[in-house]
Amino acid sequence: MTEIVAGLQGDIPAGSPKGVPFVAEKTKVAACAKHYVGDGGTTDGINENNTVISRHGLLSIHMPGYYNSIIKGVSTVMVSYSSWNGVKMHANRDLVTGFLKDTLRFRGFVISDWEGIDRITSPPHANYSFSIQAGITAGIDMIMVPFNYTEFIDGLTYQVKNNIIPMSRIDDAVKRILRVKFVMGLFENPYADDSLVNQLGSQEHRELAREAVRKSLVLLKNGESGDKPSLPLPKKASKILVAGSHADNLGYQCGGWTIEWQGLSGNNLTSGTTILTAIKNTVDPSTEVVYKENPDSQFVKSGEFSYAVVVVGEPPYAETNGDSMNLTIAEPGPSTIQNVCGAVKCVVIVVSGRPLVIQPYMPLIDALVAAWLPGTEGQGVADVVIGDYGFTGRLSRTWFKTVDQLPMNVGDRYYDPLFPFGFGLTTKPIKA
Incomplete structure (x- = not known):
């Protein structure tokens, strides 16, 4: 599935540093790997639910797509609404900063989902100041704020001015966002080529x-x-x-x-x-x-x-x-x-x-x-x-x-599917 990264961004040159985003030319776009991580393994497959699994299981079942995406130079990673063992992914500093950024050396930027930080609390938006702090310090670099942007800007500014959120965290986020923009050539060519619309x-x-x-x-x-x-x-x-x-x-x-x-x-x-x-x-x-x-x-x-x-x-x-x-x-x-x-x-x-x-x-x-x-x-x-x-x-x-x-994965002790992972019969074309 990670071949789509190369399709959107272009093939990363051999020898490129691991984790650094790559976009080949102005006709390409920045790809996003999502939803980090484990949203496909939530209890009963319910959206925005809790993924209950060991760290070994999380890394071996749900993380491989991110490994390959980062190797291919993916530009952005979007965080999941879901939780891992009860911890909201939008507030999970261990996995966002500790693993994705530090261990995997991802150098693009991390983006929230739509109103993602609002849902750190239950009910959503119950303590927005806390949500801002938890999301930013977890390592999210760009927050998707569809409506209450003034509240977000004022809240973030207050927390930075009062050293609740360190300026170094803001510097890191800005650096990552600018890196992707430079890689895309947005400063040299800030506008899309309108003529490409005719190809759609x-x-x-x-x-x-x-x-x-x-x-x-x-x-x-x-x-x-x-x-x-x-x-x-x-x-x-x-x-x-x-x-x-x-x-x-x-x-x-x-x-x-x-x-x-x-x-x-x-x-x-x-x-x-x-x-x-x-x-x-x-x-x-x-x-x-x-x-x-x-x-x-x-x-x-x-x-x-x-x-x-x-x-x-x-x-x-x-x-x-x-x-x-x-x-x-x-x-x-x-x-x-x-x-x-x-x-x-x-x-x-x-x-x-x-x-x-x-x-x-x-x-x-x-x-x-x-x-x-x-x-x-x-x-x-x-x-x-x-x-x-x-x-x-x-x-x-x-x-x-x-x-x-369900859930059922390859390697499970009682793996007994109707059709196993990787199954597929073949036929030959009929010659005219």
Whole structure:
């Protein structure tokens, strides 16, 4: 995942000093590694919750991404809302200054999350003077203050003037922020190149996004045996069925933080290709494509379909709105799977930002694909499912059988997943 740092900032030259931020040129941007650290391991996976784990576990499971990001010259690190063993990360001097800055020798700047220092106290903002002191002395260099900036400036100024926060801490923060600005060349070229806007959404960009979709798809099941694979699907068939709430919904493909904070449903938010449209674009012109979002079993049985593609998953979400204690496929997804896959050869494509409960439906499913959030380029899904390209993706996380198994990590004593970390079946493209 840390390859994205080089993509945003450029490849750091060999021999560069470890921990020093690097941005190659004015067409690149400063990357941010977040959320430091352990926010992916909170109790019950709840946003802004407490991560209960030993120091060894924290460093071995949750820290490696930061090691690699720093080696690649990442410019900034954002602190997590979460806590580690009861200590708010925004107030954790041991991990922010002691480990990140001193041990890992990170020389970029550390930034808070949105109103992050407010949430050091419970309820948030209950003692703002304390929050300012705790956050700054923990080692946060830039504070994200969306509203009460006058209160923050006055409070920080008072504490510095009265030696509550040492000037040396302010000097360190200023030095780090200026270092990133110098590395980015902001003093020589303070303004963005407006002409680059014309490249946004270009065909070249969309082709690159489409390639990313093809390479990130993970094939989890492909027939009952290797001798009789279900994928790739044939382009030429008399009639095929496409079903599911996520088959023709660009907003669902894009997920949260798209246009709006929680994302949107529908096809009018941005340009792009839904999975349904992509399938229609890819199959032979003689193949009849029937779309019904949630067909009943009788419709499927009487349809004489050669095969079906069922696209289900979860609706868009961001942050706390994504908290879930059951991680189930959104309704009517389960009934769609049962109605379709119980009557015809079917491929199920799961559109989600994380593993979901799928084990109960496995006996019905002929082929299973984790598509994650393919964004605007549903064509990348059809490219692989219908065989112009092969499956190559591997799981970047463990796929559980039941939520009762969570949390579950490689190396756990009772590690018994549905699909292990790194799993992924492969196929070869069909030659024209």
